[in-house]
Amino acid sequence: MELWLPFVQGSLFSLSLCCDLGIVNVAIIKTGMERGFKPSFMIGFGSCFGDLFYLSLALLGVSVIFEIAVIKWLFWIIGSGVLFYFTYKMFRETWRPRDLPIDAVIAAERPLFRDWLAGAGLAVSxxxxIAWFAFAAGTLLATFDLSDRSALLVFIAGFFTAGLLWSLGVALASSLSGAFFKEKIVRVLSFVSAMLFLYFAIKVFWDGLRDVIG
Structure with missing residues (x-):
């Protein structure tokens, strides 16, 4: 297998999480607006390790759980449904963008290491x-050919790199101008997220269907 493919797959896998404007992104944006680039980026940097923690659990579980045929098909059905639901949710937010609850997050002054810990904690909680990794990640990971150790390491590298670059971009943009995060950017990110979820939903459903037919 060419190693660029698992890197791209890992990157897209990560971006499907990053594009959702949840509590981690809200914390990065608010901190950037109030305290500047460095603490904002450290929150995003810490969140990358929280995501990596869940990815490790998912990868460990895939090799064991999906050896059982009944569980494999059950996760295929549930995972496909969850991914299509996420697709619908993001398309809905494209047409009816929600407000970012920036005022609900307190960006207190603290050392950069504590910002890193806060980012990791926010990602884990x-x-x-949690919903993504609990209901969809295992099913999706099972569709990737990660049996080769090199491919697995490159996939993880792509996952981490995409999350890091995302954190860098959001921290930089929010520290320069909070006005960047208005309705238009929410629409754009929701649409991109919807397209990623749609791609993964189709991939999971089609790969599972081929296994059933086979």
Whole structure:
């Protein structure tokens, strides 16, 4: 397998999480607006490790759980349904963008290391991240060919790199201008997220269907 493919797959897998404007992104944006680039980026940097923690659990679970045929098909049906629901949710927010609850997050002054810890904690406790990894990640990961160790490492590298670059971009934009995060950008991010979810939903459903037919 060419190693660029698992890198791209890992990057898209990560971006499907990043594009959702949940509590992690709200914290990055608010901190950037109030305290500047460095603490904002450190929150995003910490969230990358929280996401990596869940990815590790998902990867470990895939190799065991999906050996059982009944569970494999059950996760295929549930995972496809959840991914199509996320697609619908993001398309709905494209047409009816929600307000970012920036005032609901307190960006207190603290050392940069505590910002990193806060980012990791927010990622681990984020309802969006938990739902994504609980209901869809395992099914999706099972469709990727990650049996080769090199491919697996490149996939993880792509996942982490995309999350890091996303955090860098959001921290920079929010520190320069909070006005950047208005209705238009919410629409754009929701649409991009919807397209990523749609791609993954179709991939999971089609790969599962081929297994059933086969």
């Amino acid at each position: 984020s309802p969006t991240v």
